[in-house]
Amino acid sequence: MHAPQPDIPKLQFLKLGGSLITDKKQPGKARFEVINRLAEEVAQARVADPDLKLILGHGSGSFGHVPAEKYGTRRGVSTPKEWEGFAEVWLQAATLNHLVMAALHAAGLPAMAFPASAGAAAEDGESVAWDIAPLVAALENGLLPVVYGDVAFDRVRGGTILSTEDIFEHLARELSPHRILLAGLEAGVWADYPQRSQLLPELTPGTLKQRSPSLEEAAGSDVTGGMVSKTQQMLRLVQELPNLEVLIFSGEPEGAVREVLGGKTHGTRLHAD
Numbered sequence: 476m477h478a479p480q481p482d483i484p485k486l487q488f489l490k491l492g493g494s495l496i497t498d499k500k501q502p503g504k505a506r507f508e509v510i511n512r513l514a515e516e517v518a519q520a521r522v523a524d525p526d527l528k529l530i531l532g533h534g535s536g537s538f539g540h541v542p543a544e545k546y547g548t549r550r551g552v553s554t555p556k557e558w559e560g561f562a563e564v565w566l567q568a569a570t571l572n573h574l575v576m577a578a579l580h581a582a583g584l585p586a587m588a589f590p591a592s593a594g595a596a597a598e599d600g601e602s603v604a605w606d607i608a609p610l611v612a613a614l615e616n617g618l619l620p621v622v623y624g625d626v627a628f629d630r631v632r633g634g635t636i637l638s639t640e641d642i643f644e645h646l647a648r649e650l651s652p653h654r655i656l657l658a659g660l661e662a663g664v665w666a667d668y669p670q671r672s673q674l675l676p677e678l679t680p681g682t683l684k685q686r687s688p689s690l691e692e693a694a695g696s697d698v699t700g701g702m703v704s705k706t707q708q709m710l711r712l713v714q715e716l717p718n719l720e721v722l723i724f725s726g727e728p729e730g731a732v733r734e735v736l737g738g739k740t741h742g743t744r745l746h747a748d
Contacts, residue, residue, distance in 0.1 A: 481611050486528045486652040489517070489736065490639045492659035493534025493624070495726045497571065502541045505574050513658075513732055514575075514582035517619075520736035521584070527736065528614060530646065531586070532639040533575050535624040539568040543636055548626065549600070552634030561634045565592055565626045572623050579619065586619040591637050595645070597629040602637055602645040611650070622646070640708050647712060647719065655709065655719065656735050658726030663742030664706055677744040680710045706745070713747045721745035 491513055498504040521527055535543075543549060546560025572588055579586035595605040610620045622642045629635040643655055666673040683706065702723075709721045724742025726732045735741055 481615070481650065483528050483611075483614060483650060485524075485526055486530070486614075486650060487654045487656060487736065488530045488532065488643050488646065488652050489656045489732070490643065490658060491531070491533040491575070491726060491732075492657065493536025493538075493540065494660045495658055496533060496575065497536030497538060499537045499540070502537050503567070503570075504537055505571065507574075507578075509727075510575060510578045511581070512729065513726060514578040514584065516730065516733035517579070517736065518582040518584050520733050521619075523733075523737060529736070530610075530614065530620050530622065530643075530650075530652075531579075532622045532643060533572070533624075534639055535564075535568040535571055538571040539564050539624055539636075542567055548634065549636045551629070551632030558634070561626055564636065568592075568623060568625050572621070575623075576621065579621070584619050585617065586621050587613050588621045588623070589613075591622065591625040591627050591642055595627050595637060595642070597627040597632075597635050597637060599631040600629065600635050602627065602641055603630075605645060607646065607649055610646075640705055644708065644712055647716060651716065651718070653718065653720065655712075655721045656732075657705070657709070657721065657723045658732055658735070659723070660725060660727055661702065661723075662725045663723050664702060668702070675743050677746065678706065678710065679746060679748045680714045681748045683707065683710055709745050713745055717747040719746075 496506055496510050542563045546557055548560055548564050552558055552561045576586055576588055589610045595602050613620045624639045627635055627637045662674055664675045665671050666675050713719050713721055722742055722744055731741055
């Protein structure tokens, strides 16, 4: 039985994509200048709007995805070698999280990490149980909860990986945010990737059916799915939670993340039909 949902007005989820904060073509290479700038932009948005309630997430980029692909961790874990890989993915994801947390604190943000590997239970690749009371307590007391793409123990697969979008999906059902903001390298969802001449300003579950044949995967190693699967997942979520708005946009231009947290719309807007 679920506890009553807390009423957290103006709640937003923001993901800093792995492609944005790491060089996804070079294993274990963080983009420190970008991470530091994004941390400053989040801090500025909180100063501009003291009532802003935010859960921050980030991808694992070239840290977690490389060993995850090597060991097939997303698909399941059973052999001793695969469990070694599971631990390696955990270490790499946590290493990047440590770098992100250091930047957030340097920007004056009271950030606390809530790794899925320590609390979430998965079933066949989906998060099905997680006691989020500590995360909610942090949020209600003015702290900045941080989640990230991480390994999780799985009742069917033994072990798996939960992407930041998977974690956001679970948290959205519990907390009903009014916006989910996915900041990556791409300006949004392109109708003609990789040519990138036609950006889609909005998508709904209905229009995706017309567009999906032309949508292509983004570049780089991404074992948790590229742009197509991310878009499909978020459109399923807005259909389930019709008051939710999702933005897929680029965090590369200076100020974009700060502006979006302040209520502006960049990139592609996903909403219910």
